[in-house]
Amino acid sequence: MSEADKPDDEQLPPAKPAGKVKPPPLSLSKRQALRRKFLRTVLLTGGVLGAALSGYLPMVYARRQRLRPPGALEEKDFLASCIKCGQCVQVCPVQAIKLADLVDGFGVGVPYIDARDQACDFSCDAVQCILACPTGALTYAKPAFLPVRQGTQLAAKPILLAKEKDAEPTLNLKERMGVARLTRPELCLAIKGKGFKGQARGADFKGQMRYMQVDRWKPIPIAEHPYDVAECDLCVRECPVKGAISIETVYAPDGTQRKSPVVHEPCVGCGVCEMICPTERASIEIVPREVWRT
């Protein structure tokens, strides 16, 4: 019987007589009811805390590191400071940012980018997600007390090719999201010396990108922008950051000369190269949180 179901006409107990009076012993049924209530309370405590702390599991069995939106604090600080509101999701013009689900444990509701599906191409120009963040989990300027890992800092503010001619051509980013790496050189069309013709990721690919020559302000689906290149250089062609990647002549281990995409220091790790790479699976990928090694 819950408290609310008790009859309401119970009177106030008579005033206690002075001096210590031992309360009458509880009946057996009342004692049992109290014990059951206590057990239920313990059970609910265990259930809720168990559910809450199961969020630790993904932290312990850390799978692949997530690529976070630009300006994200270091992973631990990022998870702590993010309020899981998704305002960054709402401002992104290419919907690159997604919110993580239950499998991310304490990272549930925290934004990430799946670059292969939809990379951040900076078509917002001003890094809108950073501007939208209410807690500073995404930030232009890290507070002084937070550590900066060696190699995450960019040598100079990256120049966004799309607004190279503007008064302020840079993205106001100080640290990189990750670094692009040629993870599958054996697939790379440039290394094979092959060209590419057609839709970079097939007709069904939903990813979008801003093409300056098409529309400065409106990203279009990549499927609507077919390519025809004699030697594949899509990663270099579409990289939004100045001087971050180029096709160079390199020497293979057997001494022969060949062409290859080479990533340079200004790479911010936005993931456009990974998204646009026409090989299946991507020859070039972002290693999230990776530092620049000289």
Add this chain to the structure above:
Amino acid sequence: MNTILKRRFLEQILAMFGREPKKPVQISAPAQEIHLYKRTTNKEKLQAAAAHAEAHMSTSHKWRNRRWAVLIAANLLFVVSFYFDIQILEGALTGSRFIGFHLIDLNSALQVMLAHKHIITNLVIGTATVFVFWLIFGGRSFCSWVCPYHLLAEWAEKVHLWLVKKKLVVDQPIDRRLRTVFWLVFALLAIATGYTVYEAISPTGIVSRALIYGPGLALLWVLAMLVFEVFFVRRAWCRYACPIGLTYGVVGIFSPVRIKYTLEGCFHEGNCRKVCLVPHVLDTVIKGRAVHTEVPIGPDCTRCGLCVDVCPTGSLTYDVKGLSKLL
């Protein structure tokens, strides 16, 4: 026809021919009973009793409907703002921007501050705005007028009560001190682990984000809690677990908006306590408990108005402290 009525039948014929009516010689037993009852009861009392019975018959859902409308509208505004990109209310319940103004959920802000141990200006602005808003509108009003989980739990409660009526389940109450313990534990966990541990299981945040950004696996946790509430413990999460409720409850301690109890007309029937999410705040309606002729209901009250709707005597009403004096 019995003899009494037969006599009256004949007398009425004589009255037709000109005889004046006389006081009856004999009256039947059931009629005498009613006459006696009428001699001892006055007309006003009878009318009041009839009106009271009638008030019990008619069930009003005025405040519940208003509240559901506000709750759905608030959550829908989040959804349409994103879906149609009209930018009126951006974000989710944990943190948002209303036409540009930062709004931050108090408990989420607390978790972030404790876990991150660093506070930035925007966070302070948003938190302060929300704090002042609920300080005025009554703390836990957030629960019943805004929180989307509250609405789901209300529906689950209906199923639970139906099952209780069918004697298929029994409510298993839990120690209410547990909520205070949870509040402290989640605060300590945020400090100790550096993660916003509570946000991982907060049904408010999970449901809000699911509405706005699409459903995810996290809804399974919410579903599990609702099933638990239907079959085992009535309103388990809101009553015994939710730290958000306690945070807003504390904010509402000095709120002018509250439910007011008037002792005079109350019949102490206790219907209000049966519909209440937090019946301990209505202990004052128990016969002999009211400490004054008018008693404001305490801060744990969610100002949901179910008691106002159900009260047949108008003894429970919405009240704004000082406003009645002003008007």
